[in-house]
Each structure stands twice: as C-alpha cells, then as structure tokens.
Amino acid sequence: MARAQDGDKDAYRRLLEAITPYLRALAARQIRSVDDIEDVVQDVLLTVHSVRNTYDPLRPFGPWLLAIANRRIIDTMRRRGRVGSHEVSVDRDLETFGAVEANLQEEAVDARVVRDAIEQLSAGQRDAVRMLKLEEMSLQEAAAASGMSIAALKVATHRALKRLRELLQQRGGKS
Structure with missing residues (x-):
C-alpha cells in the first residue's frame, strides 16, 4: 500500500488482486447471498481506493483493511435487514404476463367511454382537457392557442376533470 500511495500503479493493482479473495472469504463468513458478497467486496475495494x-505506512496494513471491511460488511447487513423487513421476495418463475392482444378490446371500450365523456363537457373545458392533458401543451402554449388566460385554463381543467370523474363514475355504476 505504501508503494501504491507513492504512485506505483502496478503495486496497487497487485495489492487489490491479492486482497480480493481475502475480502470475499471474510464477507462469506457473515453473508450468505453470493450477490451480496460480491457487492460487499466491491464496496470495500471502492472504500479502500477512496481512503487509501x-x-x-508505519502501521500494519491488515488491521486497517480489516476495519474497513468489517464496517462495510456491517453496513451491508444493516441495509439488507432494513430492506428485508419491508420487502417480500417474489419468485420470478411465477410471474406471468398477459399477451398484449388480450386487453385491446377492453382498452378500446375504455377509450370510447372517455371520449364520450369528454364530448359531454362544455367547449372551454373540452378544449382545456384536449390541449393540456391529451396534447400535453404547457399552460403558456395552451393560453396562446386558445386565447384564454392561464388562470382560466387552470379553472377549466379543474372543473373538467371533476366533471369527467362524475361522468365516469355514473357510467361505472350503470354497468
């Protein structure tokens, strides 16, 4: 490490290659997941690099490295513990995905229902929804195109969305 600090890149490379199996074995004593072990090894190597x-050089290298490695292993175990307490593992083999074609008819019906509901809005509300939500114009662009003020567009959009919710709920209730 002392030679690496003096700029000897070859010595630094050899040092990293020499400590990697040791770090892997050290991590494997406390961590079971192979992916997590490799993550810890990489984390330790990055930490060694950043704090080299x-x-x-007047002190032994082993205890310095061991202190860094132990801290990174503990940090990883804590992080995995926190994540593990909030997440549920999902077996990817059990995931299924429907064919895209399976939902086309349903989407077409939904789109028609929404279009019909939009047609029931007043002209100003319909224009506001079309420009701001469907065409994704900015407020400034929609104001310039419609001749309405930004405040009026905001009000029209708010009222239009409220009315659309009501219309779509009524439609859902009748089905």
Whole structure:
C-alpha cells in the first residue's frame, strides 16, 4: 500500500488482486447471498481506493483493511435487514404476463367511454382537457392557442376533470 500511495500503479493493482479473495472469504463468513458478497467486496475495494491516503505506512496494513471491511460488511447487513423487513421476495418463475392482444378490446371500450365523456363537457373545458392533458401543451402554449388566460385554463381543467370523474363514475355504476 505504501508503494501504491507513492504512485506505483502496478503495486496497487497487485495489492487489490491479492486482497480480493481475502475480502470475499471474510464477507462469506457473515453473508450468505453470493450477490451480496460480491457487492460487499466491491464496496470495500471502492472504500479502500477512496481512503487509501489515510493509510499510515508505519502501521500494519491488515488491521486497517480489516476495519474497513468489517464496517462495510456491517453496513451491508444493516441495509439488507432494513430492506428485508419491508420487502417480500417474489419468485420470478411465477410471474406471468398477459399477451398484449388480450386487453385491446377492453382498452378500446375504455377509450370510447372517455371520449364520450369528454364530448359531454362544455367547449372551454373540452378544449382545456384536449390541449393540456391529451396534447400535453404547457399552460403558456395552451393560453396562446386558445386565447384564454392561464388562470382560466387552470379553472377549466379543474372543473373538467371533476366533471369527467362524475361522468365516469355514473357510467361505472350503470354497468
């Protein structure tokens, strides 16, 4: 490490190659997942690289490396513990995806229902929804195109969305 600190790139490469199997074995004593072990090894190597200037060549290298490795292993275990307590593992083999064609008719019906509901809005509300929501214009662009103020567009859009919700709920209730 002292030679690596002096700029000897070959010595630094050899050092990293020499400590990697040791770090892997150290991580494997406490972590079971192969992916997590490799993540820890990479994390330790990155940490060693970023703090290599803190190593004192007058002191032994092993305890310095071990302190860094143990901290990274503990950090990983804590992080995995937090994630594991909030997530449920899903077996990818059990995932199924419907064919795209399976939902086309349903989507067409939904689109027709929405178009019909939009047609029931007043002209100003219909224009506001079309420009701001369907064509995704900015407020400034829609104001310039419609001749309405930005405030009027906001009000028209708010009222239109409220009315659309009502119309679509009524439609859902009748089915």
